Amino acid sequence: MRRLTLALLCTLTLIGAPAQASAGPRPMEVFSEDGTITRVPVDLPEPRLRARLAPTATVTPVEVNGDPANRIDLTFLGDGYTAADQASYSAQVADTWARMTAKEPFRTYRELFNVWQVNVVSPVSGVTGDPTADVVKDTPLGAQFWCDGLERLLCVDIDAARAHAALAPGMDQIAVLANTTKYGGAGYTEEELVTFAGGHALGAEILPHELGHSLGDLADEYPYWAFPGDGSRYEGPELAEANVTIKNAEQMTAERAKWWRWLGSPTPDGGVTGAFEGAYYTQYGAFRPSDNSLMRSLRREFNSVGREKMIAEFFEIARPIDAHTPNTSPVPRQSTLAITTLPVEGLTVRWFKNGHEMADWRGRTSVRAVGGGNGGTFRVEVSHTTPDVRDPAHLAGPLTQSVTWTVKGNH
Ligand SMILES: [Zn+2]
CATH class of the missing domain: 2.60.40 (Immunoglobulin-like)
Structure with missing residues (x-):
């Protein structure tokens, strides 16, 4: 009875419901197979009506370490997995979580997280754009490669993803696995949502980088907007994020600013903490704490500055x-x-x-x-x-x- 009422309500809201905010292109992250990350403006696909229908799916607790009110809730969704594909989906979620908790600071603070898996059953197996651009699959979350013409950019219907994620007891971060072995993914930095290929070994590596944004409020440490070596220079005011600055090492020390406490200390991603020029989508004028952390390339570690900020933010949610x-x-x-x-x-x-x-x-x-x-x-x-x-x-x-x-x- 309750479900019927919900469905009716949702059908009613279809009439005159505003379209998903999609005024112009929005910045999204694209991840190359070699670990390089770029940020590009993307025209997102039109949301579909199905997104506003009441979703139904079972929820599996993957790992529950406490009351959702005092834990960081990570919610997995799958798209393009039929009933017969659900076992494969479960295995891919487990593998993703295992990879994530092999990396610090998630390893040490694993028990601050709850992990939920929403079992979205698709009528068709696979997703749109796999293997080629002409392949179209009508899946519940609308996952699609070739988003805005970029083959490896894997978009989803944001409304549909959020509606399904809301079935879980908590959602501080949504991770959408697509049923594909084709490499691809996307970081919706404003939505606390990430997508990746569930069946590709490198897919899951996107997740900890995106958690750097969504949980740690960390900036990107890579220098390029769309193309490396563009000679761009940052000339704005001091940056808000903990891991980027317009100050060099001498200025940080003199002003006791940003990561001055870490300067000269070894950092988990290799080398010694300093002020490395090139960050925040510009080649010059913005500095990062280390040569090549996870906020610059995939399959790396957070640097000391990023790790410190992540832990602080973990404890903002899990007291x-x-x-x-x-x-x-x-x-x-x-x-x-x-x-x-x-x-x-x-x-x-x-x-x-x-x-x-x-x-x-x-x-x-x-x-x-x-x-x-x-x-x-x-x-x-x-x-x-x-x-x-x-x-x-x-x-x-x-x-x-x-x-x-x-x-x-x-x-
Ligand atoms: Zn990023």
């Missing part, structure tokens, strides 16, 4: 304290005050009574509110530390969380 006993109103004396923390290494738990640390309670996740005094307070502070995060603002910010309980006075 150090998973749950705690209620503190919205004063608690009786002798109450048990308890927390559960994120399942990660490197957490410190400290308790404070009326502002003074109870050193004996360090590391405990449950205490008794004893001797709180008249209207006193108990506060617990959970903080995560790692050598991968140096910025005190991150350490005191997203990597730390406190909860305070007020104890009822004696009346």
